[in-house]
Amino acid sequence: MTRPAWSGYFSTFQLILLALFSALIVVAKIVLRTPLQLPGHTGIFWMAIMLVATRVVPRRGAASVVGVTSGIMAAFLGAGDFGALNTFLSYTAVGVGVDLAMLLLPNMENLPQAALVGALGHTGKFLVKWVIGVVAQAPVGFLALGLARSIAGYIVFGALGGVLGALTLLALRRAGYFAYLAEKK
């Protein structure tokens, strides 16, 4: 029996790493609490983890795998205000958004590029939540500027997460982690 062409795209070791990053995102979302009462503030650690994952497993689609896997875990754990489907799709959107943004901005150790990828990926999550709201005929925002504030929050915190991720990658490089990882593949 012939194996499908995609079967060797990620090595088992890489899939394990991606699964660990997925679990880290879900755990961080549940456990880490910031005193900020601003929409999208969790993007700081969310995007940082996602960006580190894309460099540790430098294959196109790595972020999407993390997004889908973390989405499944989060949906089963009942995370999110708007139900399992919304949770799964919004986690997935972050991964797909990061992968798409990385087609244009591939260098995650470059701070401006990482910030923009973080902002774009996190905006993907906002878009999914908003589209589901529109489809479900959710009421328009209570405050006239409520939605603008939300978008701004997602962009700013996504960008900050991207910068944090890039700084983490630079620290890992200095520590020789990527040289160590190259031997493990």
Place this chain on the structure above:
Amino acid sequence: MSQTKRLLIGIVILGGLAGLVLSVEMWRGAALAQSAGAEATLTPGAVPIYLQGQRVAAFEPADLERLPLANFVEPVENKTQEGWLLYDVLRLYLPEEALLADTQVRVISTSRGKSAELTWGEIADLKNMVMFDLSGRGTLKLVSLLDRLATRDQWVQDTDRIEVNVP
């Protein structure tokens, strides 16, 4: 392609997405105001309040300055909820004679098919912290320390109607 060009394209895409969302939302607000007919005075996003089946008022963003902010840390997820007490909202719009201990208050989310039924006695007991928190997409969600409103599944997200019935 140079990095500057890549960054500029990225910023344009980001701005375009934000502009698209805000434009569609403005259009939705305008369409809602147009289709409201007899309720045309309702500001888009405002939550109408019905007393004995008649619309008597609407919880309007313009009135927020007249309402004190409240907050509590909900015990299940240790998350801070911040917003406006339903007690203050109803006292602002309804006559005192409508707010008796056994007055029934129903907070409804039409789009999510959810509602919560409370008595004025429960709402007026301020240790229950029955209040509206602003959700991530700018709509109101009803949260509380009451057992039956303590978890995400029980909160009423996207609240768009309040019904009050005096027995």
